[in-house]
Amino acid sequence: xxxxxxxxxxxxxxxxxxxxxxxxxxxxxxxxxxxxxxxxxxxxxxxxxxxxxxxxxxxxxxxxxxxxxxxxxxxxxxxxxxxxxxxxxxxxxxxxxxxxxxxxxxxxxxxxxxxxxxxxxxxxxxxxxxxxxxxxxxxxxxxxxxxxxxxxxxxxxxxxxxxxxxxxxxxxxxxxxxxxxxxxxxxxxxxxxxxxxxxxxxxxxxxxxxxxxxxxxxxxxxxxxxxxx
Numbered sequence: 509x510x511x512x513x514x515x516x517x518x519x520x521x522x523x524x525x526x527x528x529x530x531x532x533x534x535x536x537x538x539x540x541x542x543x544x545x546x547x548x549x550x551x552x553x554x555x556x557x558x559x560x561x562x563x564x565x566x567x568x569x570x571x572x573x574x575x576x577x578x579x580x581x582x583x584x585x586x587x588x589x590x591x592x593x594x595x596x597x598x599x600x601x602x603x604x605x606x607x608x609x610x611x612x613x614x615x616x617x618x619x620x621x622x623x624x625x626x627x628x629x630x631x632x633x634x635x636x637x638x639x640x641x642x643x644x645x646x647x648x649x650x651x652x653x654x655x656x657x658x659x660x661x662x663x664x665x666x667x668x669x670x671x672x673x674x675x676x677x678x679x680x681x682x683x684x685x686x687x688x689x690x691x692x693x694x695x696x697x698x699x700x701x702x703x704x705x706x707x708x709x710x711x712x713x714x715x716x717x718x719x720x721x722x723x724x725x726x727x728x729x730x731x732x733x734x735x736x737x
Contacts, residue, residue: 521545534609545578554585584616593624607642648681656692682710687717708737
């Protein structure tokens with residue numbers, strides 16, 4: 509199964525209305541580069557490729573850069589199916605510089621990272637200092653998803669607070685991180701809001717998103733309002 513056949517498989521899953529919907533969500537990707545394939549269908553295809561056509565799946569991972577948005581998503585979903593941490597990380601490192609939109613960035617989530625938290629953290633520290641927008645966003649996202657519960661340490665808040673950027677897609681993820689941290693690690697997180705040391709955009713978005721959460725009490729929502737900039 510060549511890359512062309514894999515691309516044909518993606519086109520066979522085309523959903524034109526979904527293509528229009530997706531194009532509106534990811535303005536950084538030209539509509540001509542969007543096929544319109546739903547995420548569950550792409551994940552199923554990735555699973556099939558790794559299980560029944562492993563050589564072709566691994567060959568596809570060498571075919572960077574891709575043209576279509578769905579090729580990039582499929583690429584990430586194939587990596588997710590791999591069972592060896594070192595290989596997953598090797599392919600992740602190679603893939604990250606080619607991510608060009610928030611959706612590909614946020615849906616790519618290898619579960620194996622949870623089995624190797626210390627090793628993954630070493631990479632996260634590098635990712636959040638990258639010059640690539642979506643590599644930074646990805647690092648913040650993994651820290652948000654995997655390290656705000658049992659694996660949480662207060663120093664991670666400092667890592668994120670120190671990130672300075674003018675990029676919307678980085679700052680939105682920083683805000684999501686602090687908003688989620690307020691719902692899960694309130695006592696450790698609230699000093700960052702009270703001190704008003706975050707950028708105005710991040711500060712206000714963090715408060716907005718936290719106040720939209722059902723896991724924040726009404727009293728706390730009112731308290732947070734006074735720290736808007």
